[in-house]
Amino acid sequence: MIPVIDGHNDFLLRLLLAPERRETIWLKGDGTGQLDLPRMKAGGFAGGFFAVYVPSPTASGASDYDAVMDAPPYDLPLPDPIDAHAAQPIAAAMIGHLMWMERTGTLTVCRCVSELRDAMDDGRIAAILHFEGAEAIGTDLDALHLWHAAGLRSLGPVWSRPTLFGHGVPFRFPGSPDTGPGLTDAGKVLVSECNRLRIMVDLSHLNEKGFEDVANISDAPLVATHSNAHAVTPSTRNLTDRQLDAIRASNGLVGLNFATVFLSPDGRKSPFKGWEPILRHLDHLIDRLGEDRVGFGSDFDGATMPEEIGDVAGLPRLIDALRKHGYDDALIEKLAYRNWLAVLERVWGE
Template sequence: MAETLIQCFDGHNDILSKIRDEKNLDPSAFINGFESAELDLPKAEKGGLIGGLCAVYPPSVDLQPDENGVYPELLLKDATKPTMEMAKLLHDIEKLKPERFKICKTARDIKEAIKAHQFAAVFHIEGAEAIGENLEELARLYQDGLRSLGPVWSRPNIFGFGVPFKYGSTGDIGPGLTDTGKKLVRECNKLGIMVDLSHMNEKGFWDIAKLSDAPLVASHSNAYHLSHQSRNLTDEQLRAIGKSKGLVGINFGVKFLREDGERNRDTPLKTIINHMRYIVDIVGVEHVGLGSDFDGTTIPNELHDCSQLPKLVAEMEKSGFNHDEIEKITSKNWISVLERTWGE
C-alpha cells in the first residue's frame, strides 16, 4: 500500500506568471503540467500539495532598479492588463477542470475542496498597482474572488514603499504607508481580505501592525537573524506576528535562506528547517507555515518542484518535529489563519 502523503497548503506561488510568460495564458498548462513549472496539478498531486495562495503579479516589464535597488513606480495603466489577464487565467483553470480545481473564498471552501480532492486555490495579488486611489477596483476584485493582497511588491507605489532586494540590510528602507495605503488596509480589514506583509518595508510593516485589526501575515518571508536579506523579518517583527495570532510562511528561495545570501541551488533542505525552527521558537508552532515561492525564485536542487515536498517533510521529521507539529506547519496553520482573517 502506498504511503499516505502529508498534506501541504502553501502560502505563495507564481505559477500564473509562469503560464502567462511561457504558455500564453493557456489554462491547460496547469491542469496537464509542463516541464519547466515548479507547480502544476500533476506535480501537486504527486507531492501532496492540496492548495495555496496563487499570486497575480503585475511585472515591472522594462523598468530597471536604480543603484540602490529601488524600482520606478508601475503605473495603473501598465498594471491593469497583466493583473486582469492572470485573474482571468485563474478562473479559466477552474472552468476547464472544476472537479480538480476550485477558487476558494472561505476556509470552508478550502476544507470542502480538500475533501473533494480539488486543488484549493486562493486568489492573491502581489503588488496592488491595478487598484486606483479611490479603491473602486478593490471591490470588483473582491467580487471576483480576491481574498489576499500584498499592497506592494518590492517597488514603491501609491500605497507604500516595497522593500528593495538588498543583502546586508534590514527592511528599514524608505517611508511607510501613504494615506491611500492606510485607506487600503482599512478597506481590506472591512472586506476580510488578508493583507500580506512579505514585500513591505519595515516602516510600512509597523504602520500596518498599528492600523490593522486582523492577524499579521507574511506569506513568504524568513528570519533576518539567519540571513541578512532586506525581505526577511527581524525578531521584533516576528514577535508582533505571533502576538497578533498571525503567520509566517517559510520561503524556499535560497537567497532568503543562506547566511551568505547567494543564489546557490546547492543549498541543503536543513537550511529551510533552520529558519522554520528559529521562527517557531519565537512565534510558536501555530504561527508558522509554508510559503514556497515556487516559480518565483531560485529554490534548492533537492526541492526542485512541489512533487518533492515529501523530502521536506522527511527533513522535518529528522529534525525533531512531531507529526502534529508537521501537520500544523504544512497545512493546518494556513487554514486557521485564513479562517481568523476572513471572519469565519
C-alpha cells in the same frame, strides 16, 4: 501523504507569458517551471495562494540580477512604479487564467475556509486569489471592490517597488528592512478597507515602517505569506525578531519562503544542497512565533529552490527531513496546512 497549503506561488505569471500553452502547462505538465497539476498531486500540494504579480518592464541594459544576487554584497535598485491603467489589464488576464483553471474542474477559487476544506476533501486544488502588489488598484479603491467580487481575499500593498500605497524593500544583502517611509495616506485607507472586506493584508515585501503602520492600523492578525528570519539570513526581505514578536502578539502567521536567496546564510541565490538552512529558519520561526503561527510560503515559480526540494514534487522530501529533524507529525501537520486554515479563519472572520 500530509497535504500542504502553501502561502505563495507565481504560477499565473507562467500562464500569462505563454497563454497558448496553458492546457499543456497546467493539465499535463511540460517539465518546465516548478508547478503543474500532475506534480502538485505527486507532491501533496492541496492548495495555496496564487499570486497576481505585474512584472516590471525590463530596461535596456539592465543588470544580470541572477549573477548580482549570487555575489554578495548586493543592493539592487527599486523598479519604477506602475500605474493602475497599465496594471489592470495584466491583472485581469491573470485572474482569467485562474478562472479557466477552475473551469477545468481541477481547482476551486476559494473565498472562505469552508470552501478550502471542501476542495481539499474533493481532491481539487484549493486556490486563494492573492495580489502581490496593489498596482491594479487606484486610490479611489473602486478596483479593490471589483477584484474582491472576483474572489480576491489576500493582498500585499507592495512588491519590491513603490506603489500609491507604500514602499517595498529593495533586494539588498546584507541589509535591514528599515529602508524608507511607511504607508502613504492612501495606503492606510487601503488597509482599513481590506479589514472591512476581510481581505488578508500580506506584509511580505513591505518595508519596516510600512509593517509598523499596518500593525498600528489593522484589527486582523498580521501575516507574511512568504518571508524568513532576518536573524538567520540578514536580507531586507526577511523579518526581524521585533517584527516576528509583533506577528506573534497579533496571533498571525509567517509562511517560510523556500527561495535560496532568503534562506542561505550568505545571501547567495544559487541552489544549495542539504536541509540545514531551511531547518535553521524553521527552528527560529517556531521559537519566536510558537508552533501555531508558522507555515510554508514556497515562492514556487518565482524563485530558485534548494536542490533537495527542486519543485513542488519535492514537498514529501521536505516533510521527511522535518521528521528526521525531530518534528512529530502533529507539528508537521500544523506547518503544512492546519496553521494556514486556522489563521485564515481568524482573518476572514469565520
